Amino acid sequence: MIAAVSGLSSHKQWLWLGALVCLLPIVLALNLFLGASELSPMEVIRTLLAGSGQEHVVRVIWELRLPRAIAAALIGSQLALAGFMLQSLTRNPLADSGLLGISAGASLGAVLVVVGAGTLSSGVAVYEQGESVLASLPAAALLGGLLSAVLVYGLSGASALTPLRLILTGVVCAAILNALVTGLLGLWGQAHTETIAAWLAGSLNGRSWEHLNVLLPWSALGLLAAILIYRPMRLLRLVDEQALSLGLNLSLWRLLTIATATLLTASAVAVSGPIGFIGLVVPHLAQGFAPGHMALQYLITAIAGAVIVLAGDLAGRLVLAPYELPVGVLAALIGVPTFLYLLRRQP
Amino acid sequence: MSLSAENVRLGYDGQVIVPELSVKIPRHKVTALIGPNGCGKSTLLKSLAGLLKPYSGGVSIDNHPLASMSRRELALKLAFLPQKPQAPESIRVRDLVGYGRFPYQGLMRGASAEDKKIVRWAMNETGVESYAERPIEALSGGQQQRVWIAMAIAQKAEILLLDEPTTFLDWGHQLEVLELLERLNTESGLTVVMSLHDLNQAAQYSDNVLAMKEGALIAKGAPTDVINADLLREVFRVEAECLIGKSGKPHSIAHSSVHKAQQSREAGPHNATPSEALF
Numbered sequence: 001m002i003a004a005v006s007g008l009s010s011h012k013q014w015l016w017l018g019a020l021v022c023l024l025p026i027v028l029a030l031n032l033f034l035g036a037s038e039l040s041p042m043e044v045i046r047t048l049l050a051g052s053g054q055e056h057v058v059r060v061i062w063e064l065r066l067p068r069a070i071a072a073a074l075i076g077s078q079l080a081l082a083g084f085m086l087q088s089l090t091r092n093p094l095a096d097s098g099l100l101g102i103s104a105g106a107s108l109g110a111v112l113v114v115v116g117a118g119t120l121s122s123g124v125a126v127y128e129q130g131e132s133v134l135a136s137l138p139a140a141a142l143l144g145g146l147l148s149a150v151l152v153y154g155l156s157g158a159s160a161l162t163p164l165r166l167i168l169t170g171v172v173c174a175a176i177l178n179a180l181v182t183g184l185l186g187l188w189g190q191a192h193t194e195t196i197a198a199w200l201a202g203s204l205n206g207r208s209w210e211h212l213n214v215l216l217p218w219s220a221l222g223l224l225a226a227i228l229i230y231r232p233m234r235l236l237r238l239v240d241e242q243a244l245s246l247g248l249n250l251s252l253w254r255l256l257t258i259a260t261a262t263l264l265t266a267s268a269v270a271v272s273g274p275i276g277f278i279g280l281v282v283p284h285l286a287q288g289f290a291p292g293h294m295a296l297q298y299l300i301t302a303i304a305g306a307v308i309v310l311a312g313d314l315a316g317r318l319v320l321a322p323y324e325l326p327v328g329v330l331a332a333l334i335g336v337p338t339f340l341y342l343l344r345r346q347p
Numbered sequence: 348m349s350l351s352a353e354n355v356r357l358g359y360d361g362q363v364i365v366p367e368l369s370v371k372i373p374r375h376k377v378t379a380l381i382g383p384n385g386c387g388k389s390t391l392l393k394s395l396a397g398l399l400k401p402y403s404g405g406v407s408i409d410n411h412p413l414a415s416m417s418r419r420e421l422a423l424k425l426a427f428l429p430q431k432p433q434a435p436e437s438i439r440v441r442d443l444v445g446y447g448r449f450p451y452q453g454l455m456r457g458a459s460a461e462d463k464k465i466v467r468w469a470m471n472e473t474g475v476e477s478y479a480e481r482p483i484e485a486l487s488g489g490q491q492q493r494v495w496i497a498m499a500i501a502q503k504a505e506i507l508l509l510d511e512p513t514t515f516l517d518w519g520h521q522l523e524v525l526e527l528l529e530r531l532n533t534e535s536g537l538t539v540v541m542s543l544h545d546l547n548q549a550a551q552y553s554d555n556v557l558a559m560k561e562g563a564l565i566a567k568g569a570p571t572d573v574i575n576a577d578l579l580r581e582v583f584r585v586e587a588e589c590l591i592g593k594s595g596k597p598h599s600i601a602h603s604s605v606h607k608a609q610q611s612r613e614a615g616p617h618n619a620t621p622s623e624a625l626f
Contacts, residue, residue: 242429291482294435
């Protein structure tokens with residue numbers, strides 16, 4: 001009977017994957033078609049195909065909606081994959097990039113730049129220097145995220161780290177870094193509270209090609225690494241002695257897995273600000289769709305991450321139009337109940 | 348391929364468990380490691396498997412020190428099954444056994460036809476092929492243990508080390524696992540080294556017994572030469588009687604712990620001798 005059930009479910013697994021693969025272009029298209037400024041579908045299609053049209057339409061599609069949609073898809077995939085990697089690495093289903101302090105480190109980097117710029121050039125009106133500060137946010141966040149991952153890795157014992165030590169160190173470091181962010185904002189952040197609060201909420205508002213240019217090289221590198229580490233990463237879920245005796249250089253592949261997860265997370269957070277729960281929930285969702293089939297879970301994680309952030313951003317733009325709900329807020333609102341539901345379903 | 352440890356000093360975090368020990372594991376034989384809890388059986392097994400670096404001395408396979416081999420090279424020669432293996436959640440038996448082929452695969456290359464053939468062979472040998480598509484959690488303890496052994500033999504290493512492979516199994520499943528190892532040994536010449544708690548099983552299923560006490564090797568050799576009343580008293584602190592069974596292997600029956608025997612002797616004053624009173 002169990003054989004029959006698992007036969008059925010493996011059939012269902014491919015169905016889910018097929019549905020997701022179809023869903024991705026649909027959500028992507030919806031993100032281009034729908035939004036605050038009402039454009040007719042024909043206008044959108046014509047602009048996309050011809051690359052030209054009415055100036056207003058070209059601007060909305062090419063400068064606003066398209067880069068934003070691409071960023072949403074990439075960021076969703078990256079956060080979800082990083083969550084999958086960290087859950088494998090720590091053998092802990094509750095792990096995600098919040099855990100390693102990567103998000104917190106990235107936030108600190110961003111806040112430091114904004115506050116620092118404000119303090120150094122207090123004579124200049126804030127709105128005048130606003131543009132240049134915003135442009136340097138991604139780089140600062142990326143640097144902050146990478147540094148905090150190095151810190152957590154080092155404090156966990158570097159090549160001698162154990163999953164448990166990594167989790168504990170990560171949680172402690174994340175708490176300290178987040179406290180520093182709050183402290184900085186409270187002391188010197190008054191003039192920029194709005195800018196920073198919007199970024200910390202995890203938002204894709206106004207993300208343009210400029211942001212994508214920061215993100216793309218890291219995305220390419222991170223996603224390539226994600227493919228390359230997949231086979232060794234599977235063995236990280238066994239106990240250490242088994243992985244070692246199967247010929248895995250454990251400390252090397254742990255380091256490479258952490259490095260890849262950091263790359264994917266820090267570059268994503270640098271552009272959108274911290275978006276929680278994607279890395280935590282999506283791998284569980286994938287496990288629900290394809291129980292026991294890890295390769296399929298990995299693939300579903302990547303696609304579902306993109307679909308969910310795209311859908312979340314679209315919903316955020318539409319529900320309160322013309323105002324926007326940050327995708328980070330929606331992710332938490334949807335992510336937490338989903339997670340609780342998945343938790344209850346577990347035996 | 349012969350595995351040997353020479354003057355190894357072993358322990359964890361600076362705490363020495365095995366002060367100095369040398370042992371040679373005979374090829375194509377089943378070796379059982381016996382001794383009380385904490386005597387260093389697991390520690391010795393881990394160092395033989397290259398999982399625990401000795402403080403001094405060294406372990407080698409055919410005179411190649413393990414320390415000079417990469418993990419992958421070692422995995423081609425030696426497989427190890429820990430006491431409490433752990434599987435990724437709801438992984439299918441076939442995929443788990445397939446992990447045994449990891450040392451033969453690259454980063455991008457998946458299972459070759461050869462790999463698939465060997466995985467089928469390993470499942471067939473261990474009698475788990477009918478569960479191939481099931482998640483590991485759906486199996487009983489004995490079935491799971493056979494899956495782990497299937498994964499280990501799919502590695503196609505000549506030496507298989509097992510840390511207490513029968514501890515969490517019921518009696519029938521214990522025998523099934525031991526019979527499986529015995530068969531793998533006789534059919535394909537697999538060298539087996541395992542730690543066991545049950546002396547009678549150690550005697551029945553092994554060619555070679557290593558008895559350990561407090562980090563030292565007390566006795567080694569054929570079961571009939573090693574397992575006797577004196578050894579059981581010294582190593583396990585058990586008063587027992589050892590009979591030679593129909594199979595020609597020693598069979599031990601425990602009477603009492605040495606502790607209790609002493610107590611009852613002390614209680615009867617006519618038996619108490621000065622030397623015993625010292626204990």
